[in-house]
Amino acid sequence: MSEQTATPFDLLGGESGVRSLVDQFYDLMDLEPQYAGIRALHPADLGGSRDKLFWFLCGWLGGPNHYIERFGHPMLRARHLPYAIGIHERDQWMACMLSALADRGVPDDLAQRLGQSFFGTADWMRNRGG
Numbered sequence: 116m117s118e119q120t121a122t123p124f125d126l127l128g129g130e131s132g133v134r135s136l137v138d139q140f141y142d143l144m145d146l147e148p149q150y151a152g153i154r155a156l157h158p159a160d161l162g163g164s165r166d167k168l169f170w171f172l173c174g175w176l177g178g179p180n181h182y183i184e185r186f187g188h189p190m191l192r193a194r195h196l197p198y199a200i201g202i203h204e205r206d207q208w209m210a211c212m213l214s215a216l217a218d219r220g221v222p223d224d225l226a227q228r229l230g231q232s233f234f235g236t237a238d239w240m241r242n243r244g245g
């Protein structure tokens with residue numbers, strides 16, 4: 116595989132790298148008080164949330180479409196409508212993901228590129244003011 120064709124999925128280390136990022140993201144959300152606001156929106160058991168984010172990110176990052184194979188079109192914004200997401204929730208989600216990327220040793224340039232893409236999606240998920 117040449118540098119030019121490597122997807123973010125490849126650069127993160129494929130499925131095991133993406134899984135490890137998702138696990139770190141939810142471990143931080145579960146443990147760190149600054150993410151308590153978005154933690155409270157999630158079910159008590161984060162197992163299903165971990166699997167869904169992992170399946171989704173594999174495809175979103177250019178790898179296999181596990182999420183679409185299971186659930187069809189992600190309709191991500193519609194699926195987030197039951198949860199009140201404003202600027203605070205968006206920023207908590209982003210801070211948690213940036214922390215997970217850093218903890219997993221993702222190189223700065225890749226982490227910055229991914230951060231921009233995550234921000235676009237997280238901002239699009241806002242469904243209430245404030």
Ligand code: HEM
Pocket residue numbers: 153156157158163164167168171186191194195198200204205208233236237238240241
């Ligand atoms: C903006 C802040 C966000 C908040 C507060 C938030 C919160 C949530 C919550 C509470 C759930 C339900 C979890 C469950 O059913 O177990 C969920 C599901 C999900 N979220 Fe987010 N989320 C945010 C942003 C994002 C972003 C940026 C992505 C992708 C890059 C994403 C991807 C997903 C996926 C794939 C699911 C599973 C959807 C399903 O099949 O039901 N979320 N999110």
